[in-house]
Amino acid sequence: MKVAVLGGTGEMGSAIAKQLSRSNQVIIGSRDPARASEAARSIAGAEGLGYLEAVQKADVVVFAIPYSALGEAARLSGPATGKLVISAVNPLKLEGGLLKFAKADGSAAEELASLLPGSRVATAFNNVSALFFKTDEVVPMDILVAADSKETYEEAANLVRGIPNLRPLYAGPLSEARIVERITPLILNLSRLNKTKSLATKFVATEGNGK
Numbered sequence: 001m002k003v004a005v006l007g008g009t010g011e012m013g014s015a016i017a018k019q020l021s022r023s024n025q026v027i028i029g030s031r032d033p034a035r036a037s038e039a040a041r042s043i044a045g046a047e048g049l050g051y052l053e054a055v056q057k058a059d060v061v062v063f064a065i066p067y068s069a070l071g072e073a074a075r076l077s078g079p080a081t082g083k084l085v086i087s088a089v090n091p092l093k094l095e096g097g098l099l100k101f102a103k104a105d106g107s108a109a110e111e112l113a114s115l116l117p118g119s120r121v122a123t124a125f126n127n128v129s130a131l132f133f134k135t136d137e138v139v140p141m142d143i144l145v146a147a148d149s150k151e152t153y154e155e156a157a158n159l160v161r162g163i164p165n166l167r168p169l170y171a172g173p174l175s176e177a178r179i180v181e182r183i184t185p186l187i188l189n190l191s192r193l194n195k196t197k198s199l200a201t202k203f204v205a206t207e208g209n210g211k
């Protein structure tokens with residue numbers, strides 16, 4: 001698969017790109033193609049392009065840009081049509097010393113879907129700190145994937161499975177992205193308030209059949 005990571009020069013985008021490059025051909029997308037090329041140099045087989053060219057060339061597009069920049073997506077709706085789009089975007093704000101969800105309702109992923117009406121949008125990687133992806137071996141964790149169809153979930157899940165130790169879990173339709181994204185400020189606050197290292201999602205199952 002050719003995967004474009006928009007925001008691939010940033011903290012999370014570069015970390016996702018590094019991990020996805022294990023099983024995919026990665027294209028780093030930046031507002032500045034020169035910066036994209038520079039960032040691509042550290043990833044085997046990767047190339048760097050401007051957003052438009054990166055989306056045109058890709059089969060899958062990952063958004064790892066700030067929520068405040070989401071409007072950028074509107075001009076990409078043409079080339080993104082018919083493609084799988086993954087949103088790792090979390091709308092966050094700092095309030096009273098705690099991180100809070102920064103949208104009154106809905107989610108960044110639903111907003112992205114409305115800007116890209118011809119694309120299949122799913123969430124992934126929202127609740128993982130980039131720090132987890134900077135190592136060669138990622139610790140086992142669960143990646144919550146919300147998507148409007150089970151087929152889109154499976155496409156996104158296969159991308160996640162390409163990174164050893166990650167287990168994709170279906171979180172329901174894209175409207176559930178509002179829950180998935182809200183977990184991120186909770187996790188960041190948990191780690192800060194309890195003075196732990198970075199935390200990520202890992203769900204445990206009962207030994208029996210759960211009845």
Ligand SMILES: NC(=O)c1ccc[n+]([C@@H]2O[C@H](COP(=O)([O-])OP(=O)(O)OC[C@H]3O[C@@H](n4cnc5c(N)ncnc54)[C@H](OP(=O)(O)O)[C@@H]3O)[C@@H](O)[C@H]2O)c1
Nearest residue numbers: 007009010011012030031064065066067069089090129130
């Ligand atoms: N950091 C994490 O651990 C983490 C974890 C999970 C999810 N996320 C999500 O990933 C997204 C990116 O977070 P980040 O921490 O990686 O941020 P970052 O280090 O600031 O990187 C953001 C990247 O987005 C690009 N960008 C595009 N439009 C922009 C604009 N108007 N203003 C600033 N940058 C713009 C920039 O690339 P160019 O300048 O090259 O265009 C930049 O490299 C956020 O939505 C965040 O919630 C982050």
